[in-house]
Amino acid sequence: MTRTDVASRTVTAPPDRVYATLMDPEAMLQWLPPSGMTARFERFDARPGGGYRMVLTYADASGAPGKATADSDVVDVRFVELMPGVRVVQAVDFASDDPAFAGTMTMTWELVAADDGTRVEIRAEDVPDGISAADHAAGLASSLSNLAAYVDR
Incomplete structure (x- = not known):
């Protein structure tokens, strides 16, 4: 596992405002799941050392079976x-x-103030080999698009 996706x-x-949305479980259920998925939390604790367990469900798993x-x-x-207002760093493990x-x-979700708002930069390091680069890129782009629609409304 040495791949990094951005x-x-x-x-x-x-x-x-973007940071608040990254830490709000109700908001996250709206924007974090990539297209074709829904989500629910089994737990959520928004503090350093805390975390969450999220179940993401595919609307149609025939093309992308779950992990x-x-x-x-x-x-x-x-x-x-x-x-x-600056950064959220998460350690992520897949149940599989x-x-x-x-x-x-x-x-790492980095928030950089820009003239026209906020540049949201995601850096995923040590991406598991089982996650295809193309699928991960599409999922990250989808979540960012959902985030933009959520905070820009």
Whole structure:
């Protein structure tokens, strides 16, 4: 696991509002799941050292079978660093019996003030080998698009 995936997008909201949206479980259920998925939390604790367990369910798993079950992915996330208005660093583990999804991926959400809002930059390090680069890029882009629609309304 040495792959790093990156994605970014500028949204019109200021960094503090974007950060609040990254830490609000009700908001996250609206914007975080990529297109074709829904989500629910089994737990959520927004503090350094806290984290969440999220179940993502595919609307149609025929083209992308889940990592945890036939139609779902389950992620256990620990908040490594929370810097309001600036950065969220997460340690992400997939619940899966498949060794291709083993290991901890580090996701950093960096918020950079821009003239027209906030540049949201995602850096996913140590992406598990079982996650295709194309699918991950599409998922990150979809979540960023959803985030923009959520905070720009």
